Amino acid sequence: MALAAMFMMVPSPFGAVDYRAGAPMILLTLFALGILCVDLFLPASRKQYSAAPALLGLFAAGLATHEIQRVLPANGDALRGFFGIILVDPLAVYFFYLFLVGAALSILISVKYLEIERENHGEFYALLLACVVGMMCMAAGNDLVMLFIGLELMALSSYILVGFLRGNKRSNEAALKYLLLGAFSSAILAYGLSLFYGVSGTTNLAVLCDALTQRMEANPHDPIVLLAMLGVLAGMLFKIAAVPFHMWAPDVYEGAPTSVTGFMSVSVKAAGWAMMLRVLLFGLAPLRALYVPTLVFVALATLLVGNLAAITQHNLKRLLAYSSISHVGYMLLGLVASDGVTSRTGIKGILFYLLAYTFMNLGAFTVLTSLRRRNIAGDDIEDIAGLMQKAPMEAICMLIFLLSLAGIPPFAGFYGKYFIFLSLIETGHYALATVAVLFSVVGLYYYLRIANAMFVRTPATSEPVTVAAGVNLALIFSAAATIVIGLLPNIFIRAVDWSVSVLGPSVAQLR
Template sequence: MTAIIALSLLGILNLFLGFWLSRKTIQAATLLFLAGSMALTALDWNHELLWYGHMFHTTNTSISFSLIIQLAAFMVVSFSKGFGIDEEHTHPAEYYAILLFSVVGAILMVSFDHLIMFFVGLEILSVAMYVLTGSDKRNLRSNEAALKYFLMGSFATGILLFGITLVYGATRSFYLANIAVAIANTPPESTPVFLSIGVLLILVGFLFKISAAPFHFWTPDVYEGAPTIFTMFMSTVVKAASFAALYQLLSGPFGTMYGTWVYPIYYISMLTLLVGNITAVYQQSAKRMLAYSSISHAGYMLLTVSANQASTPSTILYYSLSYTLATIVAFGVVMLVAEYQTGRTEKPENFSSFEGLAKQNPGLAFCFTIALLSLAGIPLTAGFWGKFFVFSDIFNRHVYYPVILAIVMSAVGVYYYFKGIIAIYFKEGDIERIELPGLVKFAMWACTLGTLLLGVYPSIVKNLF
């Protein structure tokens, strides 16, 4: 809770720092703020606390997800070398402040014990994402993406809020513990129909946020149109927070209604795997490929949520961390190459722009390769164990068809991820050496080494709780 208070105050302070500090110094201050908030969050480890009338609950699980969210934000800010170059049209103090506020919303989403607290966190995060998506005001793609994200996000939020209303009407409480007791004390044959509808509507709202099919149509356009640095943030922080919140609801108050929501999730996860992976095969833009890749990974994570095993929280945590590390590097390299190729080629984000990258930029090529291998689930990377733990959880439920489909789709994923690796190593290109600031190098190598470390020693995270 102290981290939330600190981040809120530091976000406001950041706005005032924009009047006094240079643009580069503001980035350093933001990194310092995030490092401090991570330290404050870690101090709560093994201290289970309730705040604000039991609306906010701090546990080791919520602390772990909060640290992943803040780590992702730290790495995103480290990659933000482009802020401030155009002094007329960029406002880094405001961008960084909004990022800090969005982290507050994400932490609320992983630590809530009351549906209103969850909704407040969701809206803080969502509104910040709408603004950041359209922050490149001179880019028509960015404007279109922000409008599309806002309209569809508002519609999905309305559905989710209506679901919360129906659940409240059936249980007469917003507290998760009271909702769980009310549902447990109601015989299955007497369960109100509108309670089941409310649970399913809440699920629909979540499925939009995590980009699951058939609620994924906004994702490719928004990911492509938003500035890449914010796409990186969106694809990591929003996903981690949403899956943590979804599991908390489905395993907690709605756990006794397992039969109501598990089959829709089975079918939606399989549809998501099919849509995400098959569509990614045909993409020529690396950024759109990563967007559809993000959809497919939502399908894998939905599988472990539906398994609802004792190991599921640690599996979601491990998968979120491994996906976050690899995705930050992948989008980071796409952003760096696209900035270099702008003006040299018509479509700087296409795979053709990466041809010959390894010759003059072996470090950049290596990091990109490890990120793609991890996203594909190749052994000795964190992504392999992430998928292995997901398959194990769902297999232990004796549900085999989703596992078979997920394995087949993993093989499909290898094909489109290797398109990037083939371009940088096996095709001729004329990319010169790309000079990287120290912070960008640090973030890229830290994420890459973290991916390899978790690939060799997955127990570091898996056995946390």
């Protein structure tokens, strides 16, 4: 690549492999900085033009990721770069694509929304790209420090994005809340990571794994390891908004600009999962017996709180916030069932779930974005009433997203839940499977409340719903993806199979 060659002119210890592995992140960083520079010269009325280079940057990063994907099989199972602190394997590539698609859809729906909110600034797109860079570091990080830096980069960018509506009190409040709680959780995470460094003397995940194996053999209930593990778990569970670290989610989701909420609920969450899988399945694999009971408790609490709290919500963004909490509960059950070595089904379930979730949840937020009109907030259940009469296409798309979220076949979301249930039955967790399916019935209820409002009730206001071109594109793309993944899931299951191929026996090879 020309870019990598340019870098290699400078004497450095890094070679082509390093740049190839880091290319998506490097490209996105350059585009983000470029957007900031260009933004200086754009007149105030043209700020939305920055969306174009942002999309271009995502596309370029997508090409770079595809390049990695192309060389992966020939090059062992992973590309390592920068002294092994990043490890781009099929799992990371899968997440790269998820982040890129999620960010691109979010940009498409942001342009018009920010215009209505009169907060159209180029920084928005630069921050979004920076956020994606952080996420990629989380997915590809093979080193505790790298993972932490990625997490912080993502978190800092998202704090600002949440508070992007400067004139809006709720947005400011949400950002402050997120910042305070986020900083707190990052501190706990950093404490846990430092303890792991203390007990193993390394920050490399593979070496840490070996060190922990020895330590656990010596003392299976080592209190320091336990403390470190709880700290790390707490930090990561905060990012994916699992109970009891979910308190921030409804407020932040409600206060943030709707397009950012969509991005947060999909991509930021996926990044949290990427780090969680990376840390728990690679670095902390020897501690599995310790963390699984914790995860069972967290998963059940998450399902309970997420599903029950969603029932009573009137604000659609809060409702979807609680519903996204409950989805994390299902995914956690996949991690409970499968350790990635003896059974991979649960991990497949998580990955497939995140894929489906990217489209169906972002799609739902796309519809909410289009409800935002001149003087209508567009996030109350009243605002969506009678949508079928006003904008039938949107209502049908929303119905597809809701049914998919509820796990009704033949939509994408069904397969996410299906693989989770499959993994639970496969590994003999019958009681957990029963609880999980019962919660999916509860889940249907609150999605049907939205569907009822759209289809059965009459519109509350006569204000028409007009859909901007970008929003329309995002909407059709998400709906089409939700249906296609549902009807022809085979190729997507194969992709997931490919990305979990790094787990299991081949984990040993990676070390």
